[in-house]
Amino acid sequence: MTANKIESFKPTGIESTKSVVIVGISSQTDELVEIELAGKSDEVKRETKALIEALKRRAEAESAGTLTRETYLKAVRQARELIEGRKLMERDRLEDSWVVIQDEAERNWHLMMKDVVDFSFRLQKAAIAAWETFNNPYSQN
Template sequence: MTDKNVKSKLIIEVSPQTHQLVETEMAGETEEVKGETKALIEALKKRARSEAKSPGNISNETYLNAVRQAREAIEARTLVEREYRLDYAWLVMQDEFEKNWYLLMRELVDFGDRLQHAAKAAWEAFNTPRYQR
C-alpha cells in the first residue's frame, strides 16, 4: 500500500477564523477539499508559531523568506491546477461539440434521404397513368 492510498485520520482543531476563511473563499468546493485546506492552514499556522518561538539559528528574515517561498509555490500550483481544469473543460466542450455536430450531420443526411424518397414516390404517383392504378 502506498502513502497515496492511506488517508490521514489525524484530528486537527480548526480555529473559527480558518473555518470562516475557507468556507467563504471555497464555497463551491467539496467538504473533503475544504477540510484538507483547513488542515493545511492550521498546520502552517502551527509550524509558523513553533518556528517563531524557537530560539536558534533561524533569523526573522530567513523565516520570512521560507514562508514567502511556500506561499509562492502554493499559489503557482493553484494557477497550474486552474489552467489544467480550464484546458480540460475546453477539451470536453470540443469533444461534445464534435459529437453533436456529427449527430446533426447524420440527421440532416437521413432527412435529405427521406425527403428524396418522398419526392420520388410523389413523382411516381403523380405520373402513373390512371388505368394502371
C-alpha cells in the same frame, strides 16, 4: 549603561520644533568617545555617542531581523509555490474541460449531420414518390 539626554532640532517646513531624545549610552561607547574626542565640545561628544548607539541598535535589529526576514521570505516562497501549483492544477482542469467540450461538440456535430443526411434522404424518397405518383396515370377501377 548611562542615559544621556540628547537634544536635537528637526526642521519641519518653515518652523522648526525641538525634540528631546533619551538615548542609553553603553560604558564602552562612553569611554571610546571620551578618549577619541578628547578636547571636543560636550555637544559633539553627546551627538557622537548617540550616533554610535543608534548604529549599534540598527545592526542588532538587522541581525535579529534576518531570521524574521528569512522566515518571511520562506513563507512568501511557499505561498507563491502553492498558488502557482493551484494555477497549474486549474489550468490542467481548464484544458481537460476544453478537451471534453471539443469532444462533445464534435460528437453533437456528427449526430446533427447524420440527422441532416437522414432527413435529406427521406426528403429525396418523398420527392421521388411524389414524382412517380404525379406522373403515373391513375388506375381506374
